Amino acid sequence: MHALVVYESMFGNTRAVAEAVSSGLATRMTVDLREVGAAPDEVDDGVDLVVAGGPTHAFSMSRPGTRRSAADQSEGPLVSPGRGLREWIEAAGPSLRGRAVATFDTKIPKAYLPGSAARSALKRLRRLGCRPVAPAENFIVLGTTGPMSDGETDRATRWGEHLAGIELTRTAPPRT
Numbered sequence: 001m002h003a004l005v006v007y008e009s010m011f012g013n014t015r016a017v018a019e020a021v022s023s024g025l026a027t028r029m030t031v032d033l034r035e036v037g038a039a040p041d042e043v044d045d046g047v048d049l050v051v052a053g054g055p056t057h058a059f060s061m062s063r064p065g066t067r068r069s070a071a072d073q074s075e076g077p078l079v080s081p082g083r084g085l086r087e088w089i090e091a092a093g094p095s096l097r098g099r100a101v102a103t104f105d106t107k108i109p110k111a112y113l114p115g116s117a118a119r120s121a122l123k124r125l126r127r128l129g130c131r132p133v134a135p136a137e138n139f140i141v142l143g144t145t146g147p148m149s150d151g152e153t154d155r156a157t158r159w160g161e162h163l164a165g166i167e168l169t170r171t172a173p174p175r176t
């Protein structure tokens with residue numbers, strides 16, 4: 001079983017979540033972890049599960065303008081200086097059809113900031129003919145540049161373990 005984990009991150013928080021999810025998946029699967037700029041536009045046939053995550057920007061997945069705004073708020077180079085998750089999903093779309101997928105995001109838990117990159121990504125993936133294996137998952141940051149809320153990376157590892165379990169169960173050959 002093989003998983004592809006694709007993440008977008010401005011300040012490093014979503015990258016930390018993606019690494020933790022990957023370590024959870026790796027308890028039962030081989031894992032290829034890719035920053036979105038280095039993710040393949042043509043997803044290999046051998047990939048059993050695609051997990052995609054990014055930061056919530058303006059209630060959804062990032063856009064060029066929100067990434068420029070993030071760059072203005074950053075003291076150093078961005079983790080994902082190029083394209084975002086939205087653009088990767090569009091590019092990889094044809095090769096994602098029929099795949100098992102799960103999505104996650106990072107976001108600030110404020111009532112005046114509804115919306116979720118993970119939910120938007122899952123909606124788009126479903127329209128492309130993908131098969132979601134879990135609800136969109138949010139991981140909490142305490143401010144725009146972080147840090148992650150206490151315990152969130154551990155929870156991300158457990159979520160990765162959970163996903164690996166779902167996928168293994170669903171694709172296990174029938175008992176004879």
Ligand SMILES: Cc1cc2nc3c(=O)[nH]c(=O)nc-3n(C[C@H](O)[C@H](O)[C@H](O)COP(=O)(O)O)c2cc1C
Pocket residue numbers: 008009010011012013014015054055056057058059060066067069070073106107108109110113114115141143144145146
């Ligand atoms: C331009 C911009 C817009 C944002 N909009 C939202 C939002 O609508 N809802 C939210 O919960 N967080 C929002 N945030 C906070 C991001 O979710 C936060 O920066 C991100 O989770 C940090 O992850 P990263 O270090 O991987 O980029 C926004 C951040 C930026 C820079």
